[in-house]
Amino acid sequence: MSSASESIDVGGWRITALVDGSMRLDGGAMWGVVPKPMWEKLTPPDADNAIAIAIRPFLAERGDVKVLVECGLGDRWDEKWKRIYRIETKPSLVDSLASVGVAPEAITHVVATHCHWDHFGAAVARRGDELVPRFPRARYFAPRIEIENARRPDHVRRASYRPEDVEPLLAAGVLEAYDGDVELLPGLHAHVLGGHSDGVAVITLGDEATSDCAVFWSDVVPTTHHAQPAYIMAFDIDVARSFRVRSEWLARAAERGWLGLFYHDTERAFAKLVRDGKRYTASA
Numbered sequence: 001m002s003s004a005s006e007s008i009d010v011g012g013w014r015i016t017a018l019v020d021g022s023m024r025l026d027g028g029a030m031w032g033v034v035p036k037p038m039w040e041k042l043t044p045p046d047a048d049n050a051i052a053i054a055i056r057p058f059l060a061e062r063g064d065v066k067v068l069v070e071c072g073l074g075d076r077w078d079e080k081w082k083r084i085y086r087i088e089t090k091p092s093l094v095d096s097l098a099s100v101g102v103a104p105e106a107i108t109h110v111v112a113t114h115c116h117w118d119h120f121g122a123a124v125a126r127r128g129d130e131l132v133p134r135f136p137r138a139r140y141f142a143p144r145i146e147i148e149n150a151r152r153p154d155h156v157r158r159a160s161y162r163p164e165d166v167e168p169l170l171a172a173g174v175l176e177a178y179d180g181d182v183e184l185l186p187g188l189h190a191h192v193l194g195g196h197s198d199g200v201a202v203i204t205l206g207d208e209a210t211s212d213c214a215v216f217w218s219d220v221v222p223t224t225h226h227a228q229p230a231y232i233m234a235f236d237i238d239v240a241r242s243f244r245v246r247s248e249w250l251a252r253a254a255e256r257g258w259l260g261l262f263y264h265d266t267e268r269a270f271a272k273l274v275r276d277g278k279r280y281t282a283s284a
């Protein structure tokens with residue numbers, strides 16, 4: 001796995017790959033309709049068909065601004081859930097930040113792409129009997145439809161969201177909803193795409209018109225191995241939409257030479273996707 005303190009300068013930001021534990025998910029679910037003989041070479045499964053899944057938030061720094069791009073799965077898991085998903089909570093996000101000399105109090109903004117528990121579970125922390133924002137000085141941002149889903153997940157979405165991941169932030173008045181295409185901070189844009197979830201977004205850092213730009217793919221492209229438009233996870237709620245937005249954004253990122261940031265890839269935190277006809281390959 002990539003070292004927790006790998007950093008790259010791009011688009012006026014210093015971007016550092018962090019870690020927040022790890023988990024395992026069923027290989028079939030991670031690969032959807034892709035046949036096992038194709039995916040098992042890329043992501044070798046265990047005897048129970050589970051594959052290793054990285055949980056990799058990124059720190060983006062520019063002067064005094066310290067942005068956490070995605071927060072991780074956190075530590076509020078019971079034994080049953082840990083066993084099912086083989087969740088490891090160490091090294092935690094706070095450990096990972098400490099290894100690069102950043103305290104939770106120093107985080108100024110947290111930008112989330114969606115509110116699935118493996119991406120947003122670390123947003124809040126338990127303090128005694130209470131749940132409080134884990135980053136006490138930060139403003140949090142998440143797509144509006146994702147906040148709504150997390151508060152009131154319907155039958156289909158119940159397994160992916162937990163109301164207690166967002167309610168403490170709303171109670172503290174620190175969670176801001178965003179929609180569409182928006183510049184959340186100078187040089188940091190969010191684009192709500194949907195497909196994987198109703199409101200999943202990608203985040204860009206830098207100048208989108210040039211190659212001096214990074215794109216945080218979130219679960220739109222969860223690993224470098226998922227870089228073909230049709231390699232869509234079984235978790236995706238709207239497969240046709242996923243195919244459309246993935247095709248569009250993969251082409252854009254490759255054309256402009258953006259650096260990709262990968263949340264769930266166990267080997268690569270950073271990679272450019274290079275297009276060869278209809279196929280994409282990851283380059284260093």
Ligand SMILES: [Zn+2]
Nearest residue numbers: 116118119219
């Ligand atoms: Zn995920």
